[in-house]
Amino acid sequence: MVSKKAQKARVKAARSRPDRVPALLRHFLTRQMLRKTEIIQAFELAFAGVVLGxxxxxxxxxxASSCGEQPFDFSDPEANVVDDWRAIPLRELNRAHMAYLDAAGWRYYLPAMAIALLDDYEDDQYGPSEMRIIGTLMSLDIQESLGSHEYFYSTLTLAQKCAIALYLQHLPSWVELNISDVRLRKRALKNYWVQFLVEV
Structure with missing residues (x-):
């Protein structure tokens, strides 16, 4: 959990660098309510140009999750969408095992995963999207990752952190989460992302 002293320091730093966050995203931070299309726009602004590399x-x-038993098909075009996260098909996102991504992979796939959750949330532990949904929310909870994802978060720009914070703040307005995901969202926001819900 981020200390209050650290939160204040990061807020102060954020406010001293307003040019690092697009004007529209700064406007969203002042709003009490956001439409789903606006949070998608926030991700598109913040993660523009991010590629898998x-x-x-x-x-x-x-x-990795199958210990090498699952073959990897490089010839499948859907597996090679590596320079435009907005173009990744949902069925490809449903293959995700977020816990095995490295920092660069997580940063590239996260906005696509987060946006997909808005339109394809299933409260079904056996549904095809369940691993994607759980993995997305758990990857945003610094406590769930036992602090290991703090390095992942450090690779994000201030604008990207603000977009994620807005997403977590407004998520219940667009999706009826199950009780465990409600708790996960609240904890993720409280333990890390709330510090970026500031007017920068």
Whole structure:
């Protein structure tokens, strides 16, 4: 959990660098309510130009989770959407094993995962999207990751952190979460992301 002293220091730093956050995103931070289309716009602004690069591909997380038993098909075009996270098909996102992503892979796939959750949330532990949903929310909870994801968060820009904070803050307005996901969202916001809900 981030200390109050650390939170104040980060808020002060954020306010001293307003140019690092697009004007529209700064406007969203002042709003009490956001439409779903606006949070998508926030992600698109904040994560514009983010590519996978040398990061871990979703198909490789399948290989890792199956201890190498699941073959990786490089020839599948859907597996090679590595320079535009907005174009990744939902069925490809459903392959995700978020716990196996490295920092670069997590940063690339996260906005697509978060937006997909808005339109495809299933409260079904056996549904095809369950691993994606759980993995997305758990990856945003610094307590759930036992602090290991703090390095992942450090790779984000201030604008990206603000977009994620807005997403977590307003998520219940768009999606009826189950009780465990409600708790996970609240804890993630409280333990880390709330510090970025400031007018920068």
């Amino acid at each position: 040398e990061g871990m591909n979703l198909r490789r997380t399948e290989v």
